[in-house]
Amino acid sequence: MVTVAILGGGISGLSAAYYLGKLARSKTISKVILLEASSRLGGCIDTVRLDDGTIFERGPRSIRGQGAQGYNTLQLAEELGLSDHVLPIDRSHQATKNRFIYVNRELCRLPSGPGSLLMRQPPFSKSLVRLGWREPFVASHKVEDETIDSFFRRRFGDEIAKYAIDPLCRGIYSGSSQQLSMKACFPNLLEWEQQYHSVIKGALLAPKKKAPDAQGSRLVERYKSEHWSMWSLDTGLQKLPETLAMKLSQSDQVDICLDTPCTGLEFSDTTGKVKVKMSDKHEEVDYVFSALPARQFAVLLPSGHHQLAALLRHNPSVSVGVVNLQYEGNVLSTQGFGHLVPSCEPSNVLGVLYESCIFPVHNRPKGNNTRITCMMGGAWFKEMFGEADDVNTQEFGEIAAESIREQLHITKKPFRVIAGVVKNCIPQYQVGHTQSVQDMATYITQQSLPLSLIGASYDGVSINDCIHNTRLEVEKVLPSIEAMAH
Known part of the structure; x- marks a missing residue:
């Protein structure tokens, strides 16, 4: 044995x-x-369930469903008997369509569909189509690996690297695109440049991966037929x-x-x-x-x-300050998944999640209220706040509330603030x-x-x-x- x-x-x-x-x-x-x-148990998956019915996430709050990896998690949830506890968000939901970056003291909506790629949207000086049209003609480099920032500046220019890729890396890895590996984080794009001498050509010409088999999973079939974008669970992801x-x-x-x-x-x-x-x-x-x-x-x-x-x-890995805030009433004038703050902006916040819009059923059941979460630190934690072990979490809460007042124009004070540090939680590739x-x-x-x-x-x-x-x-x-x- x-x-x-x-x-x-x-x-x-x-x-x-x-x-x-x-x-x-x-x-x-x-x-x-x-x-x-x-x-x-659960590691970085950490749900806070409060006596009044409010649910906050201290770690990840949603799971995507596409691809072999996504199908596998849905199949696991079904095997565990969680199908009736799934909270899906479809592709037409505001949390799917509306994602923002905070630049020059204002929220800028990121392009989310084919039509929006043709329109100029701040902070970009041109439409993304016009910014990226030269990419197929840029000479390719035979490199084993390079930073994400270097790759996108070479192929797509400074604006896309600065306002699209930089905040994306802060959102996924709480990390810097000037340090993260292209080969580890976006291997397909690097491979397309090597094989087709262009990311855009690679996206068009590379053989499409066969869609994974649903393996008889009803939950996967629901994901496909109902066009989910992401999902969570009724009492939070810690239920998994x-x-x-x-x-x-x-x-x-x-x-x-x-x-x-x-x-x-x-x-x-x-x-x-x-x-x-x-x-x-x-x-x-x-x-x-x-x-x-x-x-x-x-x-x-x-x-x-x-x-x-x-x-x-x-x-290496980085620590992230997480501050959950709750307000009386519906104080969010902007609906969406949330916004990210590029590293070029003078802010202690990496990003802000509009929790009440993403999963409103996690709100306190009685009375209108708004849940928001601030993410802070990451690869910049030490230079912003010092050592993770020495942080004053009350100060964290004050910084988050002030950032929300400035960035979302919410002048009301939160009636609940839960602040803490998740130490060494996100690896840096x-x-x-x-x-x-x-x-x-x-x-x-x-x-x-x-x-x-x-x-x-x-x-x-x-x-x-x-x-x-x-x-x-x-x-x-x-x-x-x-x-x-x-």
Whole structure:
């Protein structure tokens, strides 16, 4: 019989335990031990449910449905019995169509359809079609990797890099387009330039990927037929890891250990087993999945694996200040998903989410009220606020309220402010990241380590990426894990 340890109880660690149970042959894996250092599961998925019925998200608040990754998450939700709890947003919804950037002290709506690409919209000096028409004629560069900012300035010019791509990177990664890797973050676009000498030509000429099979999932069929853009759950996204944990707790094979950090690993050359150390005991296991942030996992490795530890330490992550604010009445004059603030603007805010517009059912049921969330810091956290451990969260709340007053012209004071810092929550895929991840995989293979690296540190930061990549990794290594039983 085989014993597996999973380090980290975020969505990747929980998914690993789930797929091991679902895909493994009966009784091949006798025990799965999931170690979580904190007192809760779900990692960065963190829903705040208040007594008056208000729901806030401290982490991600929605999931996209397209592609193999999106279909996989919908299928998982269906398997967990969550279909009746899904909150869909279709493509005609204001939160889908209306997204803004804040430039020169005003909100500027970003183009959202073919027609809007032909119109000039501030802060752009021309329509996006006119700004981008030269791209097919720009000479391509044979580069292994480069920053996102460098790529878009080369191919599309300064305005698109400054007002479209820069805020996009702040919204997805809370990071700087001048540091993030093009190959890791937008691999298709870089590949199109290499193969077709143009992003636009590549988009038109590259073979279209076959639409993934819905695999009989009614929820996926609903997503397609009802034209969803994104979705959440009725009591917040934390319901997903909660339901996963409940499902796992019903299995005699799975042992979930909260408040139990792993303090170190030892790989045995003679037995092939791994000693997983905890503060007051240890477990000998046959295989380890690490769903911990890369730098956090690096310190657990024994000294003989300094090469792998060095690669892991090259994976930085950033902290994000999150401030949830609630106002009496309907105080939002602008409806949409929210707005992002380009790094060229003098603001401590990365972006503002119009929560009441996105998922109004999460509002307090009694009386009109408005929910707004501010995101702050990210790659600029230290220069703006100092060390994450030393932040005064009350000051965070005051900065957020003042930013909303200035940017959304809401003069009313919020009656509720929940401020905090989510530390080291978003990995930063810097130039060379893809090669670094490949080098990690090569090292693990060459050293025959019974180890898999999963989670947001490696190949995608979204919920969809984490779940789908974990499933692929389980499918890949499961035959060798099962062979250990013989």
